[in-house]
Amino acid sequence: MKRWYLFMLPLAAVLGPYALPIGTPVGSIFLFRLLVILGFAFLVVVNYRSHWHKNTFKTLTFLLIASWLTYGVASLFWTPDFFNGIEGDLSVLLWLLLVVIFFTMRVAEEGDDTSVYAGWVAAYVLCFALAVWEWDTGHHLHGYYAENVPAYMLHHIAIGTLSNPNNFAATIVLSWPFVFLLSSEGRVSAWSRMARVAVLLSAPILILMADARLALIAFAIQMCVWTVMNTHTPKRAVLIIFAAASLVGASVSWLVRDQRMLTKLTILYELGFSGQRSPHVRLNMFLNGLTMVLKSAGFGVGAGGYEEVMRHGVHYWTNGNPDPHNFWMQIAAEYGLFVLGGFVALFIAMFVKAYENRRWARRCDEDRISRISEMAMLIMVGYSIVCVANSSYMNQSVNWMVLATLVLMVARGGPSVRERGALEGAKGQDNGAVPSEGQEAS
Numbered sequence: 001m002k003r004w005y006l007f008m009l010p011l012a013a014v015l016g017p018y019a020l021p022i023g024t025p026v027g028s029i030f031l032f033r034l035l036v037i038l039g040f041a042f043l044v045v046v047n048y049r050s051h052w053h054k055n056t057f058k059t060l061t062f063l064l065i066a067s068w069l070t071y072g073v074a075s076l077f078w079t080p081d082f083f084n085g086i087e088g089d090l091s092v093l094l095w096l097l098l099v100v101i102f103f104t105m106r107v108a109e110e111g112d113d114t115s116v117y118a119g120w121v122a123a124y125v126l127c128f129a130l131a132v133w134e135w136d137t138g139h140h141l142h143g144y145y146a147e148n149v150p151a152y153m154l155h156h157i158a159i160g161t162l163s164n165p166n167n168f169a170a171t172i173v174l175s176w177p178f179v180f181l182l183s184s185e186g187r188v189s190a191w192s193r194m195a196r197v198a199v200l201l202s203a204p205i206l207i208l209m210a211d212a213r214l215a216l217i218a219f220a221i222q223m224c225v226w227t228v229m230n231t232h233t234p235k236r237a238v239l240i241i242f243a244a245a246s247l248v249g250a251s252v253s254w255l256v257r258d259q260r261m262l263t264k265l266t267i268l269y270e271l272g273f274s275g276q277r278s279p280h281v282r283l284n285m286f287l288n289g290l291t292m293v294l295k296s297a298g299f300g301v302g303a304g305g306y307e308e309v310m311r312h313g314v315h316y317w318t319n320g321n322p323d324p325h326n327f328w329m330q331i332a333a334e335y336g337l338f339v340l341g342g343f344v345a346l347f348i349a350m351f352v353k354a355y356e357n358r359r360w361a362r363r364c365d366e367d368r369i370s371r372i373s374e375m376a377m378l379i380m381v382g383y384s385i386v387c388v389a390n391s392s393y394m395n396q397s398v399n400w401m402v403l404a405t406l407v408l409m410v411a412r413g414g415p416s417v418r419e420r421g422a423l424e425g426a427k428g429q430d431n432g433a434v435p436s437e438g439q440e441a442s
Contacts, residue, residue: 003115006107009035009098010119013401014126014171018141018161032397033094040097043104052103057353058411062103064342065096071339072303079302079334080309088304088334088394098404108412113372116405120178127171128202131158131209158209167396169212170386173219174402176203177375177382218385222378229358229374282325282388284316289329291315293337300336304394323391330394351380354410369412376409 012019012032019031042048052058072089079085107113133139135156140146145164146154162168179199200223207215231238292301292309301309310322324330332340358373360366383402393399 002105003112005035005039006112006115007119007122010116010401010405011122011126013397014123015161016163016397032401036094036097036101039101043101048104050104050106055411057349058103061099061346061407061411062096064346065092065099067342068092068335068339069096072335075300075302075335079305081304081307084304084307085302086304091395091400095400095403098400099407102404102408103411108408113408116408117178117182120175120405121182124172124175124179127160127168127175128206130160131206134158134160135209157211158206162398164391165210166212166215166389166391167398169207169210169215170390171398172203172206173215173222173382173386174379174398177222177378181371181375212389214389215386218382221385222382225381226374226378281318281321284318285321285325286329287316288318289324289326289333292333296336298337300332300334300339303334306330306333325388325391327387327393327399330392347380350406350410351377354380357410357412372409376406379406
């Protein structure tokens with residue numbers, strides 16, 4: 001039951017409000033949120049105890065998230081949008097509950113984290129299937145983007161269950177490392193190598209199907225980082241050429257049918273502040289967020305208040321778009337610089353710990369922990385880029401599930417109980433198969 005529960009969490013996060021939606025005055029409750037609430041309630045009812053609070057990293061992580069939530073609740077007294085602020089605070093609460101669930105259930109220590117990674121693989125397969133369906137039929141699931149965007153913009157575009165194309169592409173960037181991770185479990189066979197090649201080829205194609213520039217850039221950087229970490233000259237050069245050729249080949253084959261992506265890829269940056277191009281608008285969104293930070297003296301306009309402030313007049317033109325399109329700036333504008341500083345500090349600490357875990361694992365010949373740490377670093381590299389692509393990442397279930405999974409991946413520093421037992425068993429078998437000289441003499 002525990003493994004099935006952990007497996008369902010990432011899949012339910014990607015399904016979002018399409019799975020068991022229940023409307024409430026302060027927002028929708030759906031399967032993912034129900035799973036988190038029920039999981040935490042179960043721990044309380046059965047009085048599930050754990051000593052994770054004795055771990056410094058886990059304790060600091062809990063305190064940082066709890067501090068963010070506390071400040072968010074306090075900011076409801078001055079936010080211009082009370083109900084949206086409640087929904088934003090509930091999203092942070094979900095992250096906190098997920099982290100407590102993972103820590104208390106000892107998911108990583110008992111080797112049950114594979115179920116979480118398998119859930120992400122299932123989510124990736126779901127995104128792939130929906131993208132193929134959308135392209136084949138031209139239909140999309142009901143949602144804000146599909147119902148409010150002109151028909152010509154919906155032609156050959158992947159949205160899935162992620163509300164908009166940018167969020168779909170971001171989910172691909174954040175979930176493909178889990179497919180790569182599980183394809184390398186156990187003995188590296190020809191099938192596992194084929195699975196790796198398949199995901200490396202399918203990921204950029206899915207990103208292109210969503211027409212997302214930043215996500216494509218994030219994937220390319222992820223590939224370069226992985227190549228640097230895992231290969232040496234001349235293999236490194238060969239893999240870099242392969243990754244680059246895959247990206248270029250997928251792009252070229254795609255652009256033969258649709259010139260929109262070619263236009264967007266060639267306009268990555270333009271000067272000016274008032275043009276109608278996407279880079280201009282995004283820059284102005286950033287400047288509007290910075291204005292909110294300055295006018296609030298660094299304390300933020302309050303949880304969920306960004307859009308409401310934008311609706312009452314902006315300093316920089318954004319073509320009527322009230323969304324921040326930048327998660328880092330949204331945190332600063334709504335919750336203030338102190339909360340942003342804590343989040344950035346936690347993010348950096350997770351990356352450093354993942355790097356240290358990988359170095360320890362390689363020195364101790366712990367291949368699985370090394371791979372998990374590598375994938376965590378790749379996800380963080382991609383996350384730092386794609387979280388500025390979507391309109392708003394604050395209330396996205398995928399966002400908080402990714403962050404909770406990252407905490408799970410880096411919190412551990414050694415082998416799990418089951419892995420330790422397997423290692424000891426393997427050593428015992430080796431000792432039995434190859435007796436010492438003294439044993440041979442007797």
